[in-house]
Amino acid sequence: MALTGVVSYLSERAFESIRRMVYQETGIKLSGQKKAMIQSRLMKRLKQVGCPTFEQYVKTVKLNPNERATMFNLLTTNVTKFFRESHHFDFLKEGFLPVFLKNSGQTRPLKVWSAGCSTGQEPYTLALVLNEFFAAMPGRDFRITASDINTDVLKKAAEGLYQWEEVNEIPYGWLKKYFKLGTGTNSGLFKIKDILRKKVNFKYFNLAVPGGNQKDETIYDIIFCRNVFIYFDQETKANVIKMFYNRLTPGGCLFLGHSESLNINDRSIGQWSIQQHTVYRKEV
Numbered sequence: 001m002a003l004t005g006v007v008s009y010l011s012e013r014a015f016e017s018i019r020r021m022v023y024q025e026t027g028i029k030l031s032g033q034k035k036a037m038i039q040s041r042l043m044k045r046l047k048q049v050g051c052p053t054f055e056q057y058v059k060t061v062k063l064n065p066n067e068r069a070t071m072f073n074l075l076t077t078n079v080t081k082f083f084r085e086s087h088h089f090d091f092l093k094e095g096f097l098p099v100f101l102k103n104s105g106q107t108r109p110l111k112v113w114s115a116g117c118s119t120g121q122e123p124y125t126l127a128l129v130l131n132e133f134f135a136a137m138p139g140r141d142f143r144i145t146a147s148d149i150n151t152d153v154l155k156k157a158a159e160g161l162y163q164w165e166e167v168n169e170i171p172y173g174w175l176k177k178y179f180k181l182g183t184g185t186n187s188g189l190f191k192i193k194d195i196l197r198k199k200v201n202f203k204y205f206n207l208a209v210p211g212g213n214q215k216d217e218t219i220y221d222i223i224f225c226r227n228v229f230i231y232f233d234q235e236t237k238a239n240v241i242k243m244f245y246n247r248l249t250p251g252g253c254l255f256l257g258h259s260e261s262l263n264i265n266d267r268s269i270g271q272w273s274i275q276q277h278t279v280y281r282k283e284v
Contacts, residue, residue, distance in 0.1 A: 010039040014054035027208025027236040041074045076150040080118040082125050082170055088255050089129050096253055110142040113220045116228040117146035120157030127196040128178055147205030158202045160192030207240050221249050227257035238269055245270030248282040255279055
């Protein structure tokens with residue numbers, strides 16, 4: 001039963017418990033400065049589930065995996081947009097794909113992983129760019145795996161519905177080709193057409209857990225993981241990079257966010273070479 005009264009403020013003890021749970025299960029390290037953010041994002045939820053204090057909510061979260069997932073969703077920051085960091089897509093078309101076509105020696109599908117895909121703008125941008133690139137190449141195809149730890153944003157991504165403010169920077173020709181106007185309850189929204197939607201497979205994946213809690217050994221040609229490492233400590237980041245290295249084909253590329261980087265001299269995380277700012281190639 002939901003509460004109508006005032007919920008207590010977040011104590012240091014409850015704050016530390018929440019930080020510890022988030023780190024242990026997601027690898028995200030919340031700093032001491034995030035206390036106000038946590039309190040703000042969880043206050044409404046406490047009232048919804050009937051917890052009068054944050055201490056009681058912590059107990060509930062520890063006993064209830066579904067509520068724990070809800071808490072992680074509420075505390076996960078998701079900032080994204082179509083064609084974000086457009087230089088990555090330029091490099092994809094001009095630097096990576098011509099080499100891939102030359103060296104692949106067959107017509108196997110290009111395999112791409114968008115790790116930390118948020119509400120879907122990144123994988124759909126990738127699908128659009130790749131569909132345009134391969135349009136004049138019969139027999140060439142691609143597949144995109146898009147993953148996130150936040151089940152709420154995965155649901156939105158799979159629906160493929162966006163406000164005008166989210167798509168208004170996409171060139172009109174592509175907007176008309178790859179989106180359709182929603183009807184009924186979706187009136188005023190823009191929906192991804194199946195020509196792109198069927199190319200993307202959305203799934204839950206926890207980067208901080210070996211194997212992501214899933215039996216998936218897919219090897220990819222490209223991995224996008226942008227603006228995710230900024231939430232990890234060095235140990236978690238190193239483990240994820242090594243996992244990416246093992247999941248890339250020789251010559252495959254890893255794309256990071258604008259403020260992220262790899263130490264290519266650290267061979268413990270694999271043999272990498274830098275192709276351009278924030279783009280790294282797996283060396284044999």
